[in-house]
């Protein structure tokens with residue numbers, strides 16, 4: 001990580017008159033010490049750590065602000081600040097909630113357009129291809145579902161993001177943000193990107209199946225709290241034959257893709273987490289479903305939080321006027337996908 005300065009700390013230390021209602025904003029206004037400024041013409045940019053007066057046009061960085069006021073060199077300013085104000089020298093981190101300028105999440109059509117284009121610019125690594133094959137997906141299904149590997153090399157990733165910027169604005173698209181240099185980037189952790197689609201096959205968001213599963217296996221491609229970032233929402237994934245009147249409900253988009261593929265394209269609806277059911281009623285009502293089989297993992301038999309989620313789903317399904325059927329299988333296979341994979345292997 002690169003060392004970054006904090007111009008606001010310096011301005012406060014110097015004693016500049018700063019507008020108090022600017023907390024959390026990227027650009028903070030202050031009275032300019034270089035001209036006879038009775039208003040707040042000096043703009044302090046907390047991301048780029050630069051200042052600029054819109055009246056006298058004085059401009060510079062954190063060290064120059066100090067140096068120009070006290071009539072010293074920037075080298076002297078550096079030594080002075082390092083000694084008197086070590087807190088002005090902080091480590092850059094995009095995930096800085098106090099500074100982040102987060103945008104409202106863009107509508108579905110815009111997210112779909114950006115994500116479709118993003119996936120067209122990415123590829124799937126051999127390791128990830130093998131991982132998906134092992135889950136029971138065919139090459140054809142893997143290609144159709146458009147899984148991709150997260151680009152880990154910064155230069156490669158930023159050049160892909162640059163191509164997106166030629167066509168789209170990325171404000172409000174979960175996963176994208178600007179770094180401390182103001183360069184657009186994409187949230188990056190090694191793993192597989194999984195498109196989360198609605199019944200019309202539009203991409204609502206991207207889930208990330210992490211390679212390092214020591215903390216958790218899945219997360220959204222999201223840039224909440226990042227500069228110019230946006231939040232992913234608990235979108236519900238729909239996969240398989242959307243005209244079917246019977247559907248299965250499970251947890252996790254990838255699991256649903258696998259289970260649908262292994263069951264000959266049956267309709268699967270996947271909530272993104274066992275407690276993420278808020279968007280389920282709208283999805284159920286928007287389709288011509290008359291019967292739902294609940295197919296959450298078999299640890300519903302032993303884990304109270306899962307059996308509670310089963311209850312919630314039953315209530316939602318029934319309140320939509322849809323028939324609810326619990327679906328159980330040999331509990332040595334945890335997920336519906338594991339069970340169907342076993343059945344396929346056994347030729348049943």
Ligand SMILES: [Zn+2]
Pocket residue numbers: 032033034035036037041053054055056057058
């Ligand atoms: Zn000025």
